[in-house]
Amino acid sequence: MSAKKQQVVDFAKIKSTMSDPYDKPVQVIDENGKIVNQxxxxxxxxxxxxxxxxxMVWERALHEQTMSFSKQGRLGFYAPTYGEEASEMGIALAMxxxxxxxxxxxxxxxxxxxxxxVKEGFxxxxxxxxxxxxxxxxxxxxxxxxxxxxxxxxxxxxxxxIKKNGEKDTVAYVFTGDGGTSQGDFYExxxxxxxxxxxEVFFVQDNGWAISVPRKKQTAAKTLAQKGVxxxxxxTQVDGMDILATxxxxxxxxxxxxxxxxxxxxxxxxxxxxxxxxxxxxxxRYRTKEEEKPWFDRDPLIRLRKVLTAKKLWxxxxxxxxxxxxxxxxxxxxxxxxxxxxxxxxxxxxxxxxVPTPNVAEQIKEYQAKESK
Amino acid sequence: xxxxxxxxxAITQGLDQVLQDDPKTxxxxxxxxxxxxxxxxxxxLQDKYGEDRVFDTPLAESGILGMSIGxxxxxxRPIPEIQFMGFTMEAVxxxxxxxxxxxxxxxxxxxxxxxxxxxFGGGTHTAELHGDSLENLFVGVPGLRVVTPANPYDAxxxxxxxxxxxxxxxxxxxxxxxxxxxxxxxxxxxxxxxxKAKVVREGTDITVVAYSAEVNEALKVADxxxxxxxxxxxxxxxxxxxxxxATIFASIDKTHKVVIVxxxxxMAGAGAQVAADIAEKDIMSLDSPIGCVASPDSVFPFAxxxxxxxxxxxxxxxxxxxxxxx
Numbered sequence: 001m002s003a004k005k006q007q008v009v010d011f012a013k014i015k016s017t018m019s020d021p022y023d024k025p026v027q028v029i030d031e032n033g034k035i036v037n038q039x040x041x042x043x044x045x046x047x048x049x050x051x052x053x054x055x056m057v058w059e060r061a062l063h064e065q066t067m068s069f070s071k072q073g074r075l076g077f078y079a080p081t082y083g084e085e086a087s088e089m090g091i092a093l094a095m096x097x098x099x100x101x102x103x104x105x106x107x108x109x110x111x112x113x114x115x116x117x118v119k120e121g122f123x124x125x126x127x128x129x130x131x132x133x134x135x136x137x138x139x140x141x142x143x144x145x146x147x148x149x150x151x152x153x154x155x156x157x158x159x160x161x162i163k164k165n166g167e168k169d170t171v172a173y174v175f176t177g178d179g180g181t182s183q184g185d186f187y188e189x190x191x192x193x194x195x196x197x198x199x200e201v202f203f204v205q206d207n208g209w210a211i212s213v214p215r216k217k218q219t220a221a222k223t224l225a226q227k228g229v230x231x232x233x234x235x236t237q238v239d240g241m242d243i244l245a246t247x248x249x250x251x252x253x254x255x256x257x258x259x260x261x262x263x264x265x266x267x268x269x270x271x272x273x274x275x276x277x278x279x280x281x282x283x284x285r286y287r288t289k290e291e292e293k294p295w296f297d298r299d300p301l302i303r304l305r306k307v308l309t310a311k312k313l314w315x316x317x318x319x320x321x322x323x324x325x326x327x328x329x330x331x332x333x334x335x336x337x338x339x340x341x342x343x344x345x346x347x348x349x350x351x352x353x354x355v356p357t358p359n360v361a362e363q364i365k366e367y368q369a370k371e372s373k
Numbered sequence: 374x375x376x377x378x379x380x381x382x383a384i385t386q387g388l389d390q391v392l393q394d395d396p397k398t399x400x401x402x403x404x405x406x407x408x409x410x411x412x413x414x415x416x417x418l419q420d421k422y423g424e425d426r427v428f429d430t431p432l433a434e435s436g437i438l439g440m441s442i443g444x445x446x447x448x449x450r451p452i453p454e455i456q457f458m459g460f461t462m463e464a465v466x467x468x469x470x471x472x473x474x475x476x477x478x479x480x481x482x483x484x485x486x487x488x489x490x491x492x493f494g495g496g497t498h499t500a501e502l503h504g505d506s507l508e509n510l511f512v513g514v515p516g517l518r519v520v521t522p523a524n525p526y527d528a529x530x531x532x533x534x535x536x537x538x539x540x541x542x543x544x545x546x547x548x549x550x551x552x553x554x555x556x557x558x559x560x561x562x563x564x565x566x567x568x569k570a571k572v573v574r575e576g577t578d579i580t581v582v583a584y585s586a587e588v589n590e591a592l593k594v595a596d597x598x599x600x601x602x603x604x605x606x607x608x609x610x611x612x613x614x615x616x617x618x619a620t621i622f623a624s625i626d627k628t629h630k631v632v633i634v635x636x637x638x639x640m641a642g643a644g645a646q647v648a649a650d651i652a653e654k655d656i657m658s659l660d661s662p663i664g665c666v667a668s669p670d671s672v673f674p675f676a677x678x679x680x681x682x683x684x685x686x687x688x689x690x691x692x693x694x695x696x697x698x699x
Contacts, residue, residue: 153439161447188436351481357615
């Protein structure tokens with residue numbers, strides 16, 4: 001008996017119409033330095049525009065100097081930020097001091113903008129306990145997360161804590177990348193914050209690559225922003241090579257969340273110009289120069305430089321001087337980092353529990369004796 | 374006022390008193406709110422303290438323990454429940470990779486006062502991953518305390534200590550003991566230390582070190598052997614990390630014989646650490662080998678076969694007689 005095939009639900013149709021529910025990525029200046037949204041552009045003062053450029057030049061200089069230190073063997077793990085200056089600084093500038101920041105390992109520049117020092121950034125890379133001194137100073141930022149996704153569930157708790165504390169105009173800010181959105185914790189984090197309607201902004205910096213795995217292999221979802229939809233979290237994409245657009249979208253998301261509307265999600269479309277990390281990753285193993293080229297053309301500094309130069313607000317000379325000035329400061333920060341005190345195992349043991357357990361207490365004595373020799 | 378409580382209600386009373394005394398404490402997890410927990414451990418607490426303090430979460434363990442970290446960063450004192458210990462596997466990073474490392478990361482400056490309550494233990498014929506004793510996976514984690522009470526008095530005193538402690542504590546509650554024990558305990562708030570074992574029965578011929586439900590099995594053996602004039606000292610470990618060596622050594626210095634009992638599989642657990650500590654630091658007190666009674670190193674069995682697998686009084690008795698025969 002041949003049963004007539006009945007179509008109960010047309011999944012193929014659903015799939016084909018499951019298009020990106022969002023408008024195309026927000027953009028203010030295109031890669032040629034053309035202002036594509038005059039109204040949004042006009043919302044910035046000249047000083048603000050110059051400040052945006054200075055922040056990106058600062059981050060680029062920090063990257064270059066860090067790579068130089070790294071090659072000299074003076075640093076440990078470093079995840080290059082080259083190419084992501086607009087995304088990182090655009091978001092960082094939309095943050096307020098009272099916000100809780102949950103960075104991942106590529107988000108050291110935002111962490112520094114939020115109150116950590118460059119020296120602490122270097123110490124984090126080198127592996128020294130003083131790297132987290134910013135937490136002691138009361139900076140509302142957590143550690144650069146290594147388990148990419150863990151910061152999402154943690155920040156959802158912080159957002160709920162903010163809500164329970166009744167803190168006004170305060171949000172949790174969390175970062176991950178395209179690869180991070182595949183983690184279970186990513187989904188649990190956005191779902192928890194949404195279920196509790198907690199004040200949080202989720203940032204996904206889609207830089208195209210999770211080490212060697214391209215964005216298209218992470219998911220069949222059309223955008224990463226739409227991953228919020230199923231949890232009731234509104235999301236949007238923004239041109240992450242355009243600092244003005246990134247800043248405006250981050251600010252709008254923050255305002256939405258801070259006003260008690262629940263969390264929002266922002267996907268910045270950017271590109272990792274360099275390697276995954278300074279520790280031996282070689283992008284030529286998995287991507288071509290041809291593929292990289294159009295992204296280098298979208299360099300976030302190029303477009304704003306063009307706009308500012310045309311407005312007589314910027315010059316190459318000014319940029320070179322600034323870069324040199326920043327790098328001199330980073331060299332001093334590195335010297336300070338290198339002067340950090342010797343680390344003691346006995347202290348690590350002392351810091352394991354508030355009241356050392358008997359086994360730990362015994363080992364403290366053992367190591368103190370070794371260290372006093 | 375009489376306050377004769379089951380093990381589970383002793384925990385409820387302890388939780389009630391910490392919620393009462395510290396407005397920053399929060400209880401949350403799956404079904405802990407209106408339902409009062411699937412075992413009713415948090416029964417009545419949402420009514421009394423409101424949904425802001427006692428609340429249900431989405432069904433995701435990593436989310437529950439991950440949010441505990443964020444809540445503690447923003448000044449709260451979380452008491453999350455993981456519905457069964459087998460479910461903690463979904464949240465291992467939050468425990469092992471995150472909260473337990475916190476004080477170390479912050480050079481002692483910032484604590485994470487999180488008490489993770491979770492039921493475990495065999496003998497109640499549950500579905501898979503409901504009865505497993507998974508402490509073997511957690512006792513080696515630096516910065517984490519692992520404790521488990523074996524009676525109503527300790528259950529109340531230790532849950533209060535765990536919540537008041539400023540470091541993460543994994544608080545294991547034995548399913549089989551929840552309603553099988555009922556004792557008269559003080560109605561007022563009191564504490565029981567988190568890192569002290571307890572001699573629950575004094576004896577002179579042999580020491581049995583056990584924890585959780587196996588303490589009761591050991592006590593049965595002690596009762597039985599007393600009739601043969603064999604004097605068994607029983608120690609309830611209570612803390613699985615750290616191990617209270619001092620109490621154990623004091624006992625074996627007197628009895629010179631020891632049998633270690635645990636419900637968890639034998640490999641690399643709390644019992645193995647007790648044996649290692651004795652072997653390393655107090656072996657000369659012994660006049661016979663260290664005896665170990667544990668579950669076999671298979672997966673926790675199908676429910677109908679639990680009684681063939683779990684160590685019981687007969688197994689302990691046999692091992693005690695064996696060690697005494699040296």
